[in-house]
Each structure stands twice: as structure tokens, then as C-alpha cells.
Amino acid sequence: MWEGISLGLSTAITPLNILMVFVGCFAGTFIGMLPGLGPISAIALMIPITYGFDPASGMILMAGVYYGAVFGGSTSSILINAPGIAGTVATAFDGYPLAQKGQAGKALAIAAYSSFTGGTIGAIFLLVAAPALASVALSFQSSDYLVLMILGLTAVSAFTAPGQVIKALMATVLGLMISTVGTDPSAGVQRYTFGSLDLVDGISFLLLAMATFALSEALMAVLKRDESSEKTRDASVGGMGSLKVTRQELRSIAPTVGRSSILGFFIGVLPGAGATIASFLAYGMERTVASAKDKLGFGKGSLKGLAAPETANNAACTGSFVPLLTLGIPGSGTTAVMLGALISYGVQPGPRLFQEAPDVFWSVIVSMYLGNIVLLILNLPLIPYIAKLLALPRPVLIPLILFFSLIGVYLVSFNTFDIYMMAAFAVAAIILRLLAFPMAPLILGFILGDMIEDNLRRALSIYDGSIAFLWERPLTLAITLLTVLTLVVPLIRTVNTWRRMRWAAASGDGE
Amino acid sequence: MKSFKSLTRRAVLGGIAAAGLIAASGLPGTSASAQQDIDTIHFLIPGGAGGGWDSTARAIGMTMKQEGLIENDSYENMSGAGGGKAIGYLIETADRQENTLMVNSTPIIVRSLTQIFPYSYRDVTPVARVIGDYQILAVQPDSEIQGFEDVLERFREDPRSVKIAGGSVRGDLDHLVPASAFRAAGEDPRQVAYVPYDAGGKALAGFLSGETELLSTGLGEAIGPHRDGQLRIIAVSAPERVDVLPDVPTFKESGADIDFANWRGVFAAPGISDERKQAFATKVETMMDTGTWEEIRSKNGWQNLYLPPAEFVDFLAKQEEEMGELMREMGFLR
Numbered sequence: 001m002w003e004g005i006s007l008g009l010s011t012a013i014t015p016l017n018i019l020m021v022f023v024g025c026f027a028g029t030f031i032g033m034l035p036g037l038g039p040i041s042a043i044a045l046m047i048p049i050t051y052g053f054d055p056a057s058g059m060i061l062m063a064g065v066y067y068g069a070v071f072g073g074s075t076s077s078i079l080i081n082a083p084g085i086a087g088t089v090a091t092a093f094d095g096y097p098l099a100q101k102g103q104a105g106k107a108l109a110i111a112a113y114s115s116f117t118g119g120t121i122g123a124i125f126l127l128v129a130a131p132a133l134a135s136v137a138l139s140f141q142s143s144d145y146l147v148l149m150i151l152g153l154t155a156v157s158a159f160t161a162p163g164q165v166i167k168a169l170m171a172t173v174l175g176l177m178i179s180t181v182g183t184d185p186s187a188g189v190q191r192y193t194f195g196s197l198d199l200v201d202g203i204s205f206l207l208l209a210m211a212t213f214a215l216s217e218a219l220m221a222v223l224k225r226d227e228s229s230e231k232t233r234d235a236s237v238g239g240m241g242s243l244k245v246t247r248q249e250l251r252s253i254a255p256t257v258g259r260s261s262i263l264g265f266f267i268g269v270l271p272g273a274g275a276t277i278a279s280f281l282a283y284g285m286e287r288t289v290a291s292a293k294d295k296l297g298f299g300k301g302s303l304k305g306l307a308a309p310e311t312a313n314n315a316a317c318t319g320s321f322v323p324l325l326t327l328g329i330p331g332s333g334t335t336a337v338m339l340g341a342l343i344s345y346g347v348q349p350g351p352r353l354f355q356e357a358p359d360v361f362w363s364v365i366v367s368m369y370l371g372n373i374v375l376l377i378l379n380l381p382l383i384p385y386i387a388k389l390l391a392l393p394r395p396v397l398i399p400l401i402l403f404f405s406l407i408g409v410y411l412v413s414f415n416t417f418d419i420y421m422m423a424a425f426a427v428a429a430i431i432l433r434l435l436a437f438p439m440a441p442l443i444l445g446f447i448l449g450d451m452i453e454d455n456l457r458r459a460l461s462i463y464d465g466s467i468a469f470l471w472e473r474p475l476t477l478a479i480t481l482l483t484v485l486t487l488v489v490p491l492i493r494t495v496n497t498w499r500r501m502r503w504a505a506a507s508g509d510g511e
Numbered sequence: 512m513k514s515f516k517s518l519t520r521r522a523v524l525g526g527i528a529a530a531g532l533i534a535a536s537g538l539p540g541t542s543a544s545a546q547q548d549i550d551t552i553h554f555l556i557p558g559g560a561g562g563g564w565d566s567t568a569r570a571i572g573m574t575m576k577q578e579g580l581i582e583n584d585s586y587e588n589m590s591g592a593g594g595g596k597a598i599g600y601l602i603e604t605a606d607r608q609e610n611t612l613m614v615n616s617t618p619i620i621v622r623s624l625t626q627i628f629p630y631s632y633r634d635v636t637p638v639a640r641v642i643g644d645y646q647i648l649a650v651q652p653d654s655e656i657q658g659f660e661d662v663l664e665r666f667r668e669d670p671r672s673v674k675i676a677g678g679s680v681r682g683d684l685d686h687l688v689p690a691s692a693f694r695a696a697g698e699d700p701r702q703v704a705y706v707p708y709d710a711g712g713k714a715l716a717g718f719l720s721g722e723t724e725l726l727s728t729g730l731g732e733a734i735g736p737h738r739d740g741q742l743r744i745i746a747v748s749a750p751e752r753v754d755v756l757p758d759v760p761t762f763k764e765s766g767a768d769i770d771f772a773n774w775r776g777v778f779a780a781p782g783i784s785d786e787r788k789q790a791f792a793t794k795v796e797t798m799m800d801t802g803t804w805e806e807i808r809s810k811n812g813w814q815n816l817y818l819p820p821a822e823f824v825d826f827l828a829k830q831e832e833e834m835g836e837l838m839r840e841m842g843f844l845r
Contacts, residue, residue, distance in 0.1 A: 142722060
């Protein structure tokens with residue numbers, strides 16, 4: 001292994017390759033910030049210019065772009081509630097409320113530190129254990145993924161404010177329902193498309209996220225022109241760019257970052273999961289282990305709630321290189337694009353890459369460290385300037401948000417139908433929000449719905465229509481039990497405190 | 512509205528190109544001159560970046576450019592409706608797409624039969640069949656199954672014991688090819704238990720995790736894992752054994768008389784002149800004779816299956832008929 005690392009270092013640390021890391025991170029960050037352009041498009045844009053490069057440099061550039069884009073994506077989530085890729089939806093849950101409180105600089109700084117730590121810890125795992133982890137990547141089957149996705153769905157509980165449980169659940173179900181529009185994967189039949197060609201592929205994540213998050217948020221701001229809140233906002237603008245994270249705050253999020261790195265990395269290793277699931281699971285896990293007082297802060301600007309998904313999605317991105325490099329299996333759309341690029345270089349990823357092209361293998365891993373460091377040095381100084389975006393006067397900022405959300409969706413599909421559909425969803429979202437329905441469970445249900453359905457139907461067809469996998473596969477059983485615990489334990493706790501309070505009240509009355 | 516739309520797109524593409532991010536120089540030609548020497552080709556790709564259509568289009572364009580056959584190449588990814596969106600776009604804007612070649616493949620037949628989109632190859636101009644990839648059936652490396660005969664035997668004992676993973680929805684290629692093999696061997700194709708994944712890579716991952724014993728996919732995707740010992744290919748859908756796998760029998764040798772290649776070809780806008788169609792086809796044919804192409808082709812494991820326009824149309828008609836028959840029998844068509 002050590003000779004591998006030194007080989008990797010000597011390949012990665014050439015002036016050209018260091019330049020590649022810089023260019024990649026820089027380009028990736030900016031492309032990722034634009035809603036609609038995620039890592040897949042960023043990497044696809046890079047492929048043509050990497051054709052003349054040697055494979056190691058090409059991969060280093062693309063890995064840099066990948067990280068940059070994932071990091072950049074969180075910026076739009078935090079600042080304008082516009083998650084351009086599914087992996088940064090959970091970042092918006094707490095990042096956007098923080099920015100609204102006038103702590104945009106802090107939120108971005110925490111996102112940067114968390115991404116850095118997640119990516120670095122992931123890279124260390126990759127370095128030490130990549131070949132050994134190949135078997136982990138293959139340990140999950142459809143039934144395991146199914147229950148893992150359901151566990152991810154329990155993150156909804158973070159949005160169940162007292163008295164709003166039913167509304168959060170209804171929003172989740174609505175999200176699950178929207179996810180069924182389009183071609184049924186198992187039967188190849190169209191559902192709810194009303195014969196329209198525009199609906200055959202279902203509704204895109206980007207469209208729904210932009211409509212329900214960014215568009216509806218911006219339009220709500222127009223509807224609720226509250227003068228007093230605007231004043232407090234203007235007053236806090238001065239502190240927008242401040243990156244100050246106190247030592248106490250850092251100490252409080254450190255365990256979160258540690259846990260989320262490990263969880264994120266392993267979820268990323270699984271080819272059927274990836275950064276999105278990792279961020280939801282990390283978010284849900286942190287809320288579950290948080291103290292009763294911290295719990296209330298989730299969804300309202302909790303630092304832990306921001307750090308957890310940000311760490312996990314970066315760690316998962318690193319983890320997704322395990323199946324790509326050791327098995328030749330792309331775990332996500334992004335790694336699929338990279339696989340295509342590798343093959344066009346004449347490098348066939350798989351169990352033999354390690355022996356046949358060790359320079360590619362190791363230099364990619366080493367460049368991940370470099371990528372993370374570069375990302376941090378590049379972004380920290382930029383944060384105050386980026387955060388100043390929010391200091392724009394509202395009559396300028398709101399149209400800008402509307403413009404970028406609409407353009408972002410249109411540029412991906414070049415379909416005017418999508419714009420109408422987006423407007424319709426935004427209006428529906430505003431009505432739901434006015435009725436105090438939370439939007440996060442809706443998008444969570446939507447993202448997970450597809451995957452839950454695919455895996456459920458696969459598991460059922462493999463088990464000939466029986467649900468025996470729930471108890472026959474130990475892994476499935478274990479995750480199912482974990483899910484049940486996650487749901488039941490807080491319930492018992494609530495019932496207990498409630499009974500104690502009633503008992504106290506009753507005994508108080510008796511005296 | 513139309514002109515505004517194309518203006519924005521131009522501005523955006525131009526902006527990206529100016530930023531040095533893509534090496535595209537040509538844009539959809541609006542010049543009305545119907546000169547026969549083609550020096551600009553705009554590739555319309557009906558799927559996203561990194562897929563099979565994408566890599567084929569870029570390989571063709573880049574080879575042509577490198578070999579000096581054309582001066583400008585540009586690419587436009589337009590995914591949606593299983594490729595139907597790009598076809599619709601090519602038809603609607605045909606009058607300003609005279610420099611455009613759209614890549615497509617067997618799905619243009621399958622998906623027009625299943626009416627995923629309301630178009631067929633007849634609505635555009637077939638120019639040339641370029642390459643093909645055979646379909647394969649693979650088993651776990653330690654499986655007792657030696658050949659397709661063993662699969663058939665197991666199927667006759669208990670159809671449910673044979674489960675095949677594949678990377679497309681039911682009724683699409685990875686399902687249709689093994690189903691047609693069972694049919695050719697005299698079995699009921701509707702009894703074949705097919706487990707769909709949403710991409711070839713996902714299907715491979717599921718297969719490697721041991722979910723199914725069999726995997727149906729393209730030869731190009733399976734050849735690497737086969738050499739690495741992750742899976743064992745037991746049958747190829749080619750008419751004769753392929754030179755990259757001389758030890759692996761064809762389906763035909765194993766008692767299932769099928770011959771199927773997932774071809775990829777290029778199509779031009781409807782209504783272009785015969786001379787222009789022929790000029791495009793000649794460009795493709797010349798391109799396929801170059802060393803650059805040979806290198807790319809062999810790296811990707813593609814088979815050269817060039818057919819000029821007229822033969823290509825005949826081939827499409829024949830495939831449509833065969834596919835239609837199979838799909839009707841399997842209940843995918845009403």
C-alpha cells in the first residue's frame with residue numbers, strides 16, 4: 001500500500017496535475033452553484049477537454065470538478081433555498097433558515113468545514129481499505145436497499161412540529177404519489193401521463209425542488225411583505241459575511257461531523273444508495289441522537305442539522321469511488337459518466353485496475369486529499385463575497401431567484417412545458433405552505449419514492465411475490481428493526497413524559 | 512417565440528464555449544445553402560451525457576474532426592421520453608437542421624411499437640447503420656450452469672427458478688433478447704422471470720451481489736467483468752462466434768435460433784435531399800475506415816455494422832416486424 005501511496009503522490013504532485021485540481025475545483029464550484037447544473041453536467045462538460053490528457057490527469061480534473069460541484073450545490077441551497085442536486089436538499093433544511101437569520105457566512109463556513117472533513121475522512125478510508133471494501137459494496141441486495149430507503153424516510157420526523165404530524169405525513173404521501181408519475185420501471189407501462197410525451201419520464205427532481213423550494217420561497221416573500229422583519233434583516237446584513245464559528249460551536253458539531261463522515265462514506269460505497277440517501281440518513285441519525293433540546297432546533301437553523309448532511313454527502317461522493325474503481329460499477333449518474341471517460345482512455349475499471357493501472361488508481365485517491373484542501377482554501381476567502389448576495393435589495397434578489405430557478409430547469413430540458421408545470425407546482429406549494437404544510441417531507445417522499453418502489457418490486461419478484469425477505473435476510477431484518485426503533489423510541493418517550501406530566505398535574509390537583 | 516428560443520440557446524451555448532468549457536464550435540446550421548460537401552455536423556443526442564448514444568455520437572464526431580473529414584463538430588444532449596423528445600424536436604425544426612445527425616438505436620423500433628413516443632424511423636431520414644453490440648447472457652462465475660442448454664433445462668423443471676437481471680424496463684432490450692431466446696427454444700417467453708434495474712451498471716451491481724443467477728446485458732458492458740472473472744458469459748446473440756470471445760457459443764449453437772444486434776445508427780432531419788443523405792452516409796463510411804475509428808471501436812468493444820441508407824431502411828423494416836411479433840406474443844402490444 002505504501003508504495004501505492006508514494007506512486008500516487010508522485011503522479012498527483014506534478015505541476016500539471018496540481019493545476020488540474022485547482023481548475024477542477026474552481027470550475028466545479030461555479031458550475032455547481034448554478035441551479036440545474038450539477039456534478040453530472042459539470043463532468044460531462046469536462047470530458048471533451050480531457051481527451052488529450054493522460055488518464056491520471058483526466059481523472060484528477062474530473063474528481064476535482066465533482067467535489068467542487070457538490071460543494072457549490074450547497075451554496076445555492078443555503079443562500080436561496082434552491083437545491084440544484086438531490087444531494088444538497090438536506091443542506092437546505094437547516095442551512096437556509098440559518099441564512100435567513102442573518103448567519104449566511106457562518107452557514108457557508110460550516111458547510112465548507114464539514115465538506116472538507118467528510119471528504120478527507122472518506123479519502124483516508126478509500127486509501128486504506130478500497131480493495132477490501134469491494135465486498136461491502138456488494139453486500140446489499142434490493143430488499144436491504146428497500147428498508148434503508150424507508151429508514152431514510154424517517155428523517156421526515158424532523159419536520160413534525162407539535163400538532164403538525166399529520167400534515168408532515170400527508171406531505172410525504174403527496175411526494176410519494178408524485179414520484180409514481182411516468183413509466184413504470186417493472187412493467188414498462190405509463191402511469192398518470194395522460195398521453196403526454198412530456199410526462200413519460202416522470203417529473204424531474206430539479207423541477208419539483210426548484211418549484212417547491214426556491215420558487216415558492218421567493219413568491220412567499222413577495223406575498224408576506226413584512227416591514228418589520230425586513231428591518232431586522234437589513235440590520236443583520238452587516239454580519240452576513242462573518243465566518244466566525246465559535247470554538248464552542250465547533251466542539252458541538254465535531255461528533256456530528258465524525259459520525260456523518262463514517263455513515264456517509266459507507267452509504268456512498270453502496271452502488272444503490274449514494275450521496276442523497278447518505279445526507280438524509282445522516283440528518284435523521286443526528287436528530288435521533290440529539291438531546292431533546294437540540295431536537296427542537298432541527299429544521300430551524302440547527303448547526304448540527306447543517307453539518308450532518310454536508311459532511312455525509314461529501315463522504316459519500318468519495319465512497320462512490322470504491323465500486324467504480326474496484327468493481328467497475330458506477331453507483332451514481334456522475335460516476336457512470338466517469339466510467340465512460342475511463343473506458344475511452346483505455347482504462348477498464350474493475351478488480352484488475354489496481355494491478356494494471358496503479359498510477360490511475362492511486363493518483364485519483366491522492367488527488368482527493370488535494371482536492372479537499374484546495375476546495376477549502378479556494379472557498380473560505382470567497383464566502384463573504386458569496387454571502388453578500390443576500391444583501392441585495394429584495395426587488396432585485398427575488399426576480400433573480402425566480403430567473404435562475406426557471407432558467408436552471410429550462411436549460412436542462414429545453415422544454416417549455418416544464419416551465420408551465422413548474423409554475424403550477426409553485427402555486428400549489430404556496431397554497432400548501434399557507435396551510436402550514438411543510439415542503440421538506442414532500443421532496444423527501446418524492447426522491448425516495450422511486451427508489452423504494454423499484455427495490456420493493458425487485459425484492460418481491462426475486463422472492464416470488466413473498467415478503468419473506470423481511471425476516472430471511474439478516475441485513476434486511478436488522479435495518480427494519482433499526483427503523484422501527486427510530487420510530488418507536490421517541491414515541492414511547494413522548495408518551496412517558498406526557499403521562500408523567502398528567503400524573504403530576506393530577507396529583508397537583510388532588511392536594 | 513421560436514426565434515427567441517433559439518437565440519437564448521445560442522447565447523447560452525456560446526457563453527459556455529467562450530468560457531472554454533466545451534470544445535464545440537459549430538451550432539445548428541441555419542444557412543440555407545444546400546452545398547453537398549458537408550463540413551459541419553451537429554450531433555443531436557437523445558439521451559444524457561455518458562450514455563451509449565452520447566459516446567457513439569462523440570466518437571463519430573471526434574473521429575471525423577481528427578481525420579479532417581469535417582471542420583466543425585458540435586453536440587447537443589436532449590434526453591426525454593426515451594429519446595422521443597429529440598425525435599420530435601428534429602421533426603419540428605427540420606427546416607433548420609440540415610447539418611444535424613441524430614444518433615439512435617434499436618429503441619427507436621421498440622419504443623415506437625410500444626407507443627412510448629408517437630414517432631417511428633419513418634418520420635426521420637435513416638442515413639446509416641454504424642455499429643452494433645451483441646447481447647449476452649452471463650452467469651455467476653461459480654454457477655453450475657455451463658451453457659444456455661442448462662438454463663433451458665432448469666427452466667423446464669421450474670420456470671421460477673430462472674431469474675434474469677437486466678438494465679432496462681420490462682419489454683425493452685435486456686428483457687426481450689433472453690425472452691426471444693426462450694421462445695426460439697420452444698418455451699413460453701412470458702414465463703421468463705425478469706428483474707429490471709434502472710441502468711446496466713445497477714443491474715451488474717445487483718447481479719454481483721448475488722440477487723440473480725443470470726444477467727442479460729450488452730457484450731460491450733460485460734466483456735470487462737468477464738475477463739476479470741466477475742461473471743461468465745454463456746451465450747452471445749451473434750450469428751457466429753465473436754472474435755473477442757472465441758470460446759463462448761452463440762445462442763444459435765445452444766438451441767435457440769436468434770440473431771440480434773443492438774445497432775446504433777444515424778438519422779437526418781425529414782425531407783433532406785437524397786444527395787445530402789448520400790453525402791452523410793459517405794462521410795460515415797469513410798470515417799469508419801480510419802485508424803482513429805478502429806482504435807475507438809475496439810476500446811469500446813463495438814462491432815462495425817455499416818449499412819448504407821437503402822439497406823438500412825430495409826433492415827429497420829425487418830427488425831420492426833420481428834420485434835413487433837415477439838412483443839405481441841409477450842403481451843406488450845395490444
